[in-house]
Structure formats: structure tokens, C-alpha cells
Amino acid sequence: MSRRSGVLEFAVLGLLRESPMHGYELRKRLNTSLGVFRAFSYGSLYPCLKALVQRGWLVEETSGQPEEQQSGRAQAAAPLTGRRAKIVYRLTAEGKEHFEELLSQTGPDTWEDEHFGVRFAFFGQTSRDVRMRVLEGRRSRLEERLAKMRASLARTRERLDDYTLELQRHGMESVEREVRWLSELIESERQGTERSGRQGRQTGQDRPAPGPSDNTDR
Amino acid sequence: MSRRSGVLEFAVLGLLRESPMHGYELRKRLNTSLGVFRAFSYGSLYPCLKALVQRGWLVEETSGQPEEQQSGRAQAAAPLTGRRAKIVYRLTAEGKEHFEELLSQTGPDTWEDEHFGVRFAFFGQTSRDVRMRVLEGRRSRLEERLAKMRASLARTRERLDDYTLELQRHGMESVEREVRWLSELIESERQGTERSGRQGRQTGQDRPAPGPSDNTDR
DNA sequence: AATTTCATGTAATTCGTTACATGATTCC
DNA sequence: GGAATCATGTAACGAATTACATGAAATT
Structure with missing residues (x-):
């Protein structure tokens, strides 16, 4: 059931942070912008989107509606028999917060093969x-x-x-x-960054106090 | 159950074609010789070996025995309480035939990302x-x-x-x-047949080209 | 009018991993 | 005699795919 991935989840949150989108479009961006390295199918994407909604990081909005009420699929969004709604996903405040927490992480989950590409793709926000x-x-x-x-x-x-x-x-x-x-x-x-003092190379040593205090402005 | 992969299966057959081996050694070869691209764990390997035995492509031999009888685990190979047998896998005639059929294939399953590396690794037999x-x-x-x-x-x-x-x-x-x-x-x-030495090989070891002469023309 | 592209989803399957469990052998 | 490495396996899980199913909108 809960098809929550690391990479896909991260990428979805990252893309939706830039602007709301519906699934189909999201998938295209996923497979072009970030795409040499990874390709995702609907069978992964849609369940992932649902899981993210359930955790409160996304809300669904049926497009065509003006900006009135957009609580996660609150109203009977188009009867099943009628015209199928195009569902636009938007990042919630909690989702944004969560994504920023992910962005601030370092560690193997950021530099191993499966993760590095997508991390790099969002370096603009890091x-x-x-x-x-x-x-x-x-x-x-x-x-x-x-x-x-x-x-x-x-x-x-x-x-x-x-x-x-x-x-x-x-x-x-x-x-x-x-x-x-x-x-x-x-x-x-x-x-x-540093245009003053010269820098000896300090590879891979973890130094304390990164203070990821400010981030994500680019 | 039947953990039969494409890639792993192919690699196992290919390595065992060169010489019989037991699982542990097989896995090491898998992760070095062919290894930059793929790494396999025991959780994949052993079930795969069993499946290949069941299909008649491999036989198990308990080592320590002289070359007497080696029908697929025929005799009560060391009582369970006693010393655990080291199981050597050997390619059967059918297994060899099957592998050669695989070797002769072309098509997407040979040049897509997941397959190309392992196919190339056995080009010496192709x-x-x-x-x-x-x-x-x-x-x-x-x-x-x-x-x-x-x-x-x-x-x-x-x-x-x-x-x-x-x-x-x-x-x-x-x-x-x-x-x-x-x-x-x-x-x-x-x-x-003349010279395989391509530029940029700085290993000093110049090898007289395979003249990949030997086998398999069909 | 038909075809392509847009759009959303579910079920079953694939291919693999990690964590667990066990024990033998070799090196120091 | 303790640690590292050798050796074999199983159960539970993970992350994705493919095939299926449906239907609307745009293009030709």
C-alpha cells in the first residue's frame, strides 16, 4: 500500500515546492529535469502522491475551481459519472517544512548512487x-x-x-x-564563499555545528 | 519463491561455466569481476542458485568427496548435525546449452542499462x-x-x-x-583479429588481443 | 471520425535488499 | 580462546515496474 520511496518522495516535494502541478505533468518533469538518472512511472507516482496527501504534506485541488475552498478534497469533487477532475497537488506548510528538513540532511542517504542525482538537482534550494x-x-x-x-x-x-x-x-x-x-x-x-584565508583540504571529516540555520534562498 | 532474475541468473551461469564454485566465492566474483555496476547479496544469490538447480541447469556437489557420484544432491549429504557441507555448484550440460542460447541473443535485453554490463563481461564467450x-x-x-x-x-x-x-x-x-x-x-x-589494443590503456600490460577467436559461432 | 496525447488510477509481479539465524575455519 | 572471515540460508520488507482499466481533450 504505502508506496513511499525516498527518492521519489523527495523529488515530488521538491518539484511541488516550485509550483503546484498535477500528476501527469509532475511525471514529465521528473523524467526530464531530473531524468537522465531516474525514470518513474504512474504506478509509482500516484500511490506516492496519495501517501503524501495522507501525511499532510500535500493537498489536492480540483482544477477549474476558483480559489475558494481547497481543503484536501473536501467537497464531492465532481461526481464519478461526470467529467473527471484534474487534480492539482500543492505543498502544504508542513510539507514545505518537511522538505526543508530533508534538504538540510547530510549523510550516506545524500551521496549514495540512488540519492545523489536528485539531491544535486535541488542544490538550488540547498x-x-x-x-x-x-x-x-x-x-x-x-x-x-x-x-x-x-x-x-x-x-x-x-x-x-x-x-x-x-x-x-x-x-x-x-x-x-x-x-x-x-x-x-x-x-x-x-x-x-571564502575569499579570505587559504584552505587546506579537509576531506570528509565531520565538523560540528553546521548550523543549518539559514537555508534555501537562491 | 522463484527468485529468478535476468542479470543475476545470467552472471551465475556465466561464472560457473568457467569453473565450478560455491556460493560464497561466486558472490565475491560477482561483486568484483562484474562489480562496478552491480552488487548482489546472499539473499538474492542462494535462492537463485536453488532455482537454477531445480531447473536442471546446475548440480550441487558436497566438497570433500572424491569425484564419485554427483547427481544433484543425491545422497544424504552430511547429516544436519554434523559438519556443514560446502556446496559446490557445477554447470550441467543443459545449463551450458541454456547459457549459450542466452549468449546468442540480441535485442533490448542485451543493451539496456541493466543488462549491458554483464553481457559485456561475457563477451569473451560471445x-x-x-x-x-x-x-x-x-x-x-x-x-x-x-x-x-x-x-x-x-x-x-x-x-x-x-x-x-x-x-x-x-x-x-x-x-x-x-x-x-x-x-x-x-x-x-x-x-x-588483429590487435585489440585501444588507445588510453595505460596499464602497461599489453595483451596480444583476444583474437577472440575461440568459440560459439552459430 | 479517428488517433494521439492528456489524465488517473489499481493489481500483480519483479528484482532486489536488510536483518536475522546458524555454524565452521583460520588467524593471531 | 577470541576475532575475523568463511559459509549457508530464511523471512520480511522495499521500491519500483508492467499490465490492466478507464476516460477526457486536442489534433488531424
Whole structure:
């Protein structure tokens, strides 16, 4: 029943924060704006929307109505026999609050493969502080992975055939490329903030007191 | 129940074709040799192995026995109270036949994201003919995707913020890079038996090309 | 008028994971 | 003799898909 995902939920809240939409449109945005990495189907989306409504983070509005009453599907929104309503979803205050809490998170759930893309897509709404930690978290995750690959490659080089080797080589190159990309982004973020004192690199160390106090203005 | 996957099943058959192994070892190979792309857990692997045994594609052998009888777990393989047997899985003739049939396939199930990596990993056992079609299939799939991305980017460029744009740009670049890689591979296949060494291989280990001569022409 | 695109949803299924449970073997 | 690693499994859950079902609106 409760088809609540991490990624999909996050993306839906994020998109609806920008403006209200109905499901069909939402899905299109999901699969283009954020879409190289993830594609969602209606079978995931609609149940997710319902779950979010139930938790009070969204309200449904039947379009065509003027701005009168819009309590979560309060009135008999178009009889079942009549013309089917187009349901527009709007983020509630609680939903907005919840999304901002999600935005302020750091940790594996922000930099692992499944999550990173969608997090990045909403970096525009994320505080610089958090952006930095997510980028650095992802980079050190990838470097870790790279180290393992190198070790395993050194151990088994002889036993692998050319294609397997080539696959591995290409995989490693892809990861290395993403690391370079992240480094550029991190550097770029750094230049945005601190133009005074030089900065030694402090990878992945968690420092206290982020004070995510201000966020989300862009 | 029947936890039969496409990818996992294929990889298991392919690895066992090279040599018999027990589950634990199989899983390690799965997550290193083929591993940048996919990682499997025991919760997937063991049920899969059982299913493959049931279909007659694998047999279990309790190790420690000399090469006597090895009909699928025929005898009371070590009493439950005694020392637990290490179960070695071996590909049957039917299993081998089935795998070769899988190897000979082309089509979306060979070039889509989920499948391509594992297919490529077993290119050493695949006929050149099929290799070509898989590589070309994947390339045109990616080019299609690229076209969509470009179109969507042209349509929505104005409305997107910098981070979303950067994400999209990086995604496209990744795809373009894979297309170039595929083109090199295709070219290399076309040139035939002479040398597989493609540029950018800095591992020092120059291997005389597969001359992927050996098997499977149908 | 017919076809495509818009629009919403449900049921069953797929492919996998995590957490749990158990025990043997090897290294230090 | 304790820890790490080897080794095998099961139950419950997760996150998504596909196929199905329906119907309205716009385009040709």
C-alpha cells in the first residue's frame, strides 16, 4: 500500500515546492529535469502522491475551481459519472517544512548512487554548507570505491580476459571522471564563499555545528 | 519463491561455466569481476542458485568427496548435525546449452542499462557477430537518449537553474563519452583479429588481443 | 471520425535488499 | 580462546515496474 520511496518522495516535494502541478505533468518533469538518472512511472507516482496527501504534506485541488475552498478534497469533487477532475497537488506548510528538513540532511542517504542525482538537482534550494558536505561525501565515497577497484584489479589482473578488463578499465575511468567533476564543483563552491584565508583540504571529516540555520534562498 | 532474475541468473551461469564454485566465492566474483555496476547479496544469490538447480541447469556437489557420484544432491549429504557441507555448484550440460542460447541473443535485453554490463563481461564467450549487434544496439539506444536530452534541453533551458543545468550537462557528457567508447570498440571489432589494443590503456600490460577467436559461432 | 496525447488510477509481479539465524575455519 | 572471515540460508520488507482499466481533450 504505502508506496513511499525516498527518492521519489523527495523529488515530488521538491518539484511541488516550485509550483503546484498535477500528476501527469509532475511525471514529465521528473523524467526530464531530473531524468537522465531516474525514470518513474504512474504506478509509482500516484500511490506516492496519495501517501503524501495522507501525511499532510500535500493537498489536492480540483482544477477549474476558483480559489475558494481547497481543503484536501473536501467537497464531492465532481461526481464519478461526470467529467473527471484534474487534480492539482500543492505543498502544504508542513510539507514545505518537511522538505526543508530533508534538504538540510547530510549523510550516506545524500551521496549514495540512488540519492545523489536528485539531491544535486535541488542544490538550488540547498544551503551552501550542505552542498559542500554532500559533494565531499560523494567524492570520498567514490575515492573509496576507486581504491577497492584498484586493489581488486591488481590482485586479479592475470586471470581476467580482455573484455572483462576493458569493462573494468572503463568503469574506473568513469568514476575518476566523476571525481574530477566533483572536485571542480567543490572548488567552485569554495571560491563562492571564502575569499579570505587559504584552505587546506579537509576531506570528509565531520565538523560540528553546521548550523543549518539559514537555508534555501537562491 | 522463484527468485529468478535476468542479470543475476545470467552472471551465475556465466561464472560457473568457467569453473565450478560455491556460493560464497561466486558472490565475491560477482561483486568484483562484474562489480562496478552491480552488487548482489546472499539473499538474492542462494535462492537463485536453488532455482537454477531445480531447473536442471546446475548440480550441487558436497566438497570433500572424491569425484564419485554427483547427481544433484543425491545422497544424504552430511547429516544436519554434523559438519556443514560446502556446496559446490557445477554447470550441467543443459545449463551450458541454456547459457549459450542466452549468449546468442540480441535485442533490448542485451543493451539496456541493466543488462549491458554483464553481457559485456561475457563477451569473451560471445560470438563476434553477437558482440557487434549488442554494441551497436547499445550505441543507438544511447544516441536516441542523447537526442531526447538535447531536445528537452533546448525546450526548457531558460526555466532551469544552474545546478539542474549542470547536472544535465554532466549527464549528457557521460552518455556522449560512452558513445565514443562504444564506437572505438565497434571499430576495433570490425578490424578483426588483429590487435585489440585501444588507445588510453595505460596499464602497461599489453595483451596480444583476444583474437577472440575461440568459440560459439552459430 | 479517428488517433494521439492528456489524465488517473489499481493489481500483480519483479528484482532486489536488510536483518536475522546458524555454524565452521583460520588467524593471531 | 577470541576475532575475523568463511559459509549457508530464511523471512520480511522495499521500491519500483508492467499490465490492466478507464476516460477526457486536442489534433488531424
